[in-house]
Amino acid sequence: MPADKEKAALVAAAQWFARLGDEAVDEAERQRWREWLAAAPEHARAWARVEMIARPFSQLRSNAHPACSRQALREARREPRRQALRLLGIGAMALGGSVLLGAALPRSVQWQVLAVLNTGLATQVGEVRHVELDDASRLSLGTATRVRVDYSEELRRIVLYAGEIMLDSGVDRRTVPRPLVVDTEHGRITALGTRFSVRRLEGLTQVDVFEGAVRLAPVNGEGTVTVEAGESGRLTARQAAANGQASAARERWMKGLLIADNVPLGDFLAELGRYTTVKLEADRNVSHLQLVGVYRISEPARDLPLILAALEGSLPLRVQMTGRGDVRLIAK
């Protein structure tokens, strides 16, 4: 504890801080504060501390969006420290013990009702988020995804900037129902009463349809293509085209499941890599191994080690951590 004199100075400084922050403070009061400040070295020291404490606040205030900072401080508080402790406990047993991956069942999805009509939404690497929109359309955001929900009088529009979404379109209850569309830089996908996923890839947008149908229209090209349930399509800026069967994996990520339906290990790792910042690599002599399995990836920090352990168990390979903490899969 500080000496009594220092402590008294701190108490006084806190009171001056409160008085000076009052909009009703007058010049006479300010003058008294200056006199107090000059009266003793410990007063000046105490005031320097007050300024030090006020500094991060003024920094946040000048940081363009003070309301966002306040919201963040409040929201982050709701996510209690317990969560961190829980993760610590679970993390400690991650690689040991038995792993029941075959039994990974889809957990029921928690839909968060979107209170605001038009907004940007984003997920971080490894995060999946589910929101219910104004028209009861259900929108799931995959890992590292950015969208904007933009509903107007004429159009229900969702813009996909990055990542992957699954959309289960609701029925517009307006007298003149508005079309529901997803826009990417490659073109427009119009829902025709349907459930479908849209994923942004390098140079193209992939669409997998599970119910109903959608219409694809390239941004700079002629001609549209209709993709029916069970089919998939691709959209580049110039062209829309059908692209074979819809992929089950594109349907299941929203339930926190990663599906390997007889795919090469290398491809599976690329998919898994979208959920983590850990670099995952397979040696050339194992990357061609075919993999069949269903893996849970709802909490990547917890599930990633489990998945790697399961790969070790089911394929002739070994998981190796590099010095930098990256993961390499090598032949056993």
Place this chain on the structure above:
Amino acid sequence: MDLAVASGECIGDIYRAHHGWLQGWLRRQTGCGERAADLAHDTFLRLLGQREAKPLSEPRAYLTTVARGLLVDFWRRQALERAWLDALSSQPEPCAPSPEEKALALEALMQVDAMLDRLKPRVREAFLLSQLDGLTYREIGERLGVSERMIKKYMAEAMLNCLMLNTDDASG
């Protein structure tokens, strides 16, 4: 001088014997190799920051205690970052902060969050409304349903709390 050298050597031994193990432990906690490396590094920095070199009878227990504290901070920072980015993206005009802006804002958020941790919710809210949103005492009083005088008391209480907290840190 002697002390520093002794402490450096002592830590060097601990580092050689336990660094790999600690990093592995942290990797399992975070699921991320890069973070584990950073946190292990920070753990040893903390150790170097100790004024006295005391021989550790249970080095691993000690290291995990220090590392656990850093991990809690790390999760906290993640929660703040996520909440902050969420708040930003729900702005009428979504904006992507530059890495520098983001780092500065998060640093400030962490400091503020730590300082306000022990305040009563009303005092905390009053302090935030004043210091972040720049509301006047009257506006805050109206919002919280108390008098301006009470707000002034809250402000002094909040500031004193922060001041004492920092003092404890410095002397302890």
